[in-house]
Amino acid sequence: MTSDFILIIIVTFGFGDDSQTFQLNFPKASQAECMVDAEKIEQQLPFISIETKCEPTSAFPSNENEVSVST
Numbered sequence: 001m002t003s004d005f006i007l008i009i010i011v012t013f014g015f016g017d018d019s020q021t022f023q024l025n026f027p028k029a030s031q032a033e034c035m036v037d038a039e040k041i042e043q044q045l046p047f048i049s050i051e052t053k054c055e056p057t058s059a060f061p062s063n064e065n066e067v068s069v070s071t
Contacts, residue, residue, distance in 0.1 A: 003028055004028070004029065004057055005028045005030065005031050005033075005054050005056055005057060006026065006054070007028050007041075007052065008052065008055060009026070009041055009051070010022075010049075010051045011024070011049070012051075015047070027057070031054060038052035
């Protein structure tokens with residue numbers, strides 16, 4: 001599957017120095033598909049921040065040394 005965009009989801013738990021953040025990346029075939037999915041995911045919750053953005057895959061050069069984990 002070739003993807004032209006990546007949906008980036010940034011989740012932050014807590015506030016200030018006690019906060020923990022992680023990022024999830026999902027390939028998307030088009031900017032339109034990425035934007036629709038981003039709007040569905042972005043939420044405002046107490047103690048949890050969820051931010052989304054769509055980036056072209058050209059902004060992410062492939063890194064052959066990067067390790068991926070399948071679950």
